[in-house]
Amino acid sequence: MQINDLINHTSEWLKGTGPNSDVVISSRIRLARNLTKLPFPHWASKAQLNEVMDKASQAMLKIEPLKKSTLFMLANLDSIDKQFLVERHLMSIEHTQKTEQKAVLVNDEENIAVMINEEDHLRMQLMQSGFNLFEAWNIINGIDDALAKLLDYAYLPDFGYLTACPTNTGTGMRGSVMLHLPALVMSRQIERVLAAIAKLSFTTRGLYGEGTQASGNFFQISNQVSLGHSENEIIENLNSLIRQIIEQETQTREIMISKSKDVLEDRINRSLGILKSARIITSQETIELLSMVRLGSDLGMIKDIDRLTINELFIITQPAHLQKLQNKKLSSPERDLARAELIRKKLNLL
Amino acid sequence: MLCDICGKNPATVHLTEIIDDQMNELHLCEECARTKSAAMEQQFGLSDLLAGMVDFQKPSAKEEELVNIKCSSCGLSYADFKKIGRLGCGECYDVFRKYLAPLLKRIHGSNQHVGKSPLKIKTTVTRVTKKKIDLAELKEQLQKAIQKEAFEEAARLRDQIKEIESKKGKEG
Numbered sequence: 440m441q442i443n444d445l446i447n448h449t450s451e452w453l454k455g456t457g458p459n460s461d462v463v464i465s466s467r468i469r470l471a472r473n474l475t476k477l478p479f480p481h482w483a484s485k486a487q488l489n490e491v492m493d494k495a496s497q498a499m500l501k502i503e504p505l506k507k508s509t510l511f512m513l514a515n516l517d518s519i520d521k522q523f524l525v526e527r528h529l530m531s532i533e534h535t536q537k538t539e540q541k542a543v544l545v546n547d548e549e550n551i552a553v554m555i556n557e558e559d560h561l562r563m564q565l566m567q568s569g570f571n572l573f574e575a576w577n578i579i580n581g582i583d584d585a586l587a588k589l590l591d592y593a594y595l596p597d598f599g600y601l602t603a604c605p606t607n608t609g610t611g612m613r614g615s616v617m618l619h620l621p622a623l624v625m626s627r628q629i630e631r632v633l634a635a636i637a638k639l640s641f642t643t644r645g646l647y648g649e650g651t652q653a654s655g656n657f658f659q660i661s662n663q664v665s666l667g668h669s670e671n672e673i674i675e676n677l678n679s680l681i682r683q684i685i686e687q688e689t690q691t692r693e694i695m696i697s698k699s700k701d702v703l704e705d706r707i708n709r710s711l712g713i714l715k716s717a718r719i720i721t722s723q724e725t726i727e728l729l730s731m732v733r734l735g736s737d738l739g740m741i742k743d744i745d746r747l748t749i750n751e752l753f754i755i756t757q758p759a760h761l762q763k764l765q766n767k768k769l770s771s772p773e774r775d776l777a778r779a780e781l782i783r784k785k786l787n788l789l
Numbered sequence: 790m791l792c793d794i795c796g797k798n799p800a801t802v803h804l805t806e807i808i809d810d811q812m813n814e815l816h817l818c819e820e821c822a823r824t825k826s827a828a829m830e831q832q833f834g835l836s837d838l839l840a841g842m843v844d845f846q847k848p849s850a851k852e853e854e855l856v857n858i859k860c861s862s863c864g865l866s867y868a869d870f871k872k873i874g875r876l877g878c879g880e881c882y883d884v885f886r887k888y889l890a891p892l893l894k895r896i897h898g899s900n901q902h903v904g905k906s907p908l909k910i911k912t913t914v915t916r917v918t919k920k921k922i923d924l925a926e927l928k929e930q931l932q933k934a935i936q937k938e939a940f941e942e943a944a945r946l947r948d949q950i951k952e953i954e955s956k957k958g959k960e961g
Contacts, residue, residue: 475879478863482877484942558875580905587907593879598893599902601879605889606896608882610904640898667899 440509440547442520446763450527450566451550453754455746457569461737462685464617464657464750467528468575468674469564470583471602471611473593479603480556488540491560498589499544499553504582508546513538519768522759528566530554551582558603559611561586570681572614572674580670599666609666614677617646618684621656621734622691632684633658640664641680646726655726660684692738707735711744715786719772720779725756744786752785792818860884861952864945924953 452465473479474494477487499505513521513534521535529552530543544553553563565579593601600611607613623629633643644659660681662673695703710731714720733749735741754760756778762769765777790800798818856868865877867885876882882889893900927950934943 473879476862478865478878479876481873481875482863482865484939583905592907594907595879595882595902596906597901598882598889599904599906601876601882603875605876605893608893609897609902612904664897664899666893666897666902669904 440545442511442516442523443763445523445527445545445549446760448549449747449751450754451548452528452566452568453747453750454568455750457567457571459685460569460746462619462688463570463681464619465528465566465568466571466575467564467566467615467617468572468579469562469613469615470579471559471600471607471613472561472563472583472586472590473601473603474560475591475593477560479559481558481603485540488556492540492542492555494590495553495555495561496542496544498586501589502582502585504551504578504585505544505546505553508544508551510542510544513541513543519759519762523763526754526757526759528552531557531562533557551579559607570616570685572616572678572681576614576670576674606663607665610668610670610673612665612670612673613661614674615644615659615661616677616681618658618660618681618688619656619730619733620658620684620688621730622695623684623688624656626691626695628687628691629658632687636660636680636684639680641677655723656730657726692734696738703738704735704740707731707738707740711735711741711786714782716783717779719775720782721775722756722758722778725778725782726753729753729756748785752782756782790816792816792821794818794821858884859948859952861949864949924950927953 452467457463457466474491477483477491480488480491483491496510500508500510511524516524516538518535521538524530524543524545525532525535527549529545529549531554534541534543534554534557540556542555544555545551550567551563551565553561555561563579563582565575565582567575595601599609602608602611620629620632623632636643640663642661642663644661646657646659660677662677664673668676710728714725714728714732729749729752732741732744733746736744736746736749755764758774761774761777761781764781769777792798792800793816795818798820800816801819802817802822856871857866859866860877860881861884862880863877865881867888870876870881870885876885890900927946931943931946931950934940934946
């Protein structure tokens with residue numbers, strides 16, 4: 440697989456299917472693992488990083504679920520390619536910096552991605568469409584078991600899996616769920632919800648993970664604690680928290696329909712109108728408007744546009760995706776023009 | 790000139806942002822500038838916070854001693870950990886165990902792992918065994934590091950060599 444093959448592929452998590460996919464975009468489980476006897480990436484020499492790369496990539500390509508996958512060496516990618524992988528949630532923004540001896544392995548289905556030599560030697564993630572944390576855990580757990588037979592992980596019985604940062608020690612696991620909560624935002628209840636989440640030791644982040652702000656109506660919620668609870672307990676807790684948030688969002692949507700259907704319908708259709716006719720549009724505005732259109736589609740107010748089309752628009756209108764589609768570098772104003780044109784084409788063809 | 794963000798108040802703060810070799814000029818009103826700078830402050834990293842948590846411990850005489858302890862496997866000192874908020878390798882957890890256990894408890898509310906363990910349950914981090922580190926090999930690496938002008942790596946290797954030589958001296 441070449442990096443350019445990805446552009447014509449729909450990521451598994453974007454399919455808009457799976458349980459509760461009207462509110463939940465995707466579920467993700469990430470495991471942090473390190474090899475024993477080798478320093479963590481930030482403290483390792485080039486030779487040691489190369490050793491990690493060799494051992495990890497050889498082991499991964501041997502196990503069944505990763506046989507059909509591609510290893511992208513980051514040093515060989517240009518800045519657009521790197522950003523492209525970030526936009527597809529295959530790797531972190533941090534992984535685009537100081538790229539020597541760094542890589543990301545992506546399977547053909549594009550639901551599994553393993554970063555090599557990011558903050559830890561291995562950061563493996565599984566991403567699913569919809570609300571599906573346990574299924575995600577079962578798959579990544581199987582991969583982890585298979586890898587543990589081939590690699591010696593840094594592990595202590597009392598501290599668990601050892602990671603560069605003590606905030607990940609223990610299970611090394613982070614579960615996160617990407618939620619679309621337009622009704623809670625519009626009804627100004629979101630602050631209350633986010634405050635409650637923080638009190639329960641869960642974190643809220645933006646679309647692109649650590650260090651990004653929650654933008655528009657999208658929120659990524661994940662566990663903070665990784666030590667002292669089993670993986671199942673952590674997922675169980677996150678699961679019940681998410682269930683409650685879904686409930687609140689759904690109820691609020693219903694209240695909005697019963698109390699101010701006209702206002703809501705007006706807002707949703709105006710958003711669609713702008714998307715269908717704008718000539719210049721930023722990615723921020725696109726996300727905000729698409730969020731309303733998605734809500735309209737979920738509520739049955741917009742009938743001719745399905746979730747998959749909307750999800751795809753979210754991603755192909757991102758800066759690096761636009762530039763890869765056009766096959767050239769575009770300045771920010773050029774992108775705003777190209778983005779508006781792409782959206783008009785996609786939506787008016789329907 | 791009106792503020793680029795809210796478009797309502799007059800712009801009094803002028804910012805130049807460079808993102809991906811794109812230069813952007815921003816003209817903001819005071820209020821929007823404040824919001825923007827608050828967003829920037831969020832970049833304040835986790836390592837700063839962690840370092841702060843370590844500092845909660847009163848620097849007892851023991852702690853003073855600890856600052857100079859180094860992991861014999863990777864050369865990271867406790868002072869390094871306090872500075873960067875990251876451990877150097879798996880064995881650091883064993884070397885700094887006494888001090889990490891309370892820190893982990895503060896972070897996670899527990900310092901006892903109860904999740905899965907690697908299938909071959911063999912403790913991969915053995916208690917500082919450090920059997921045969923080839924002194925000659927280390928010295929060779931040191932020379933190479935100096936030639937490459939990789940001074941941080943060189944310093945680390947130098948300390949490692951010193952440690953082994955002093956141990957040898959005591960034993961012999």
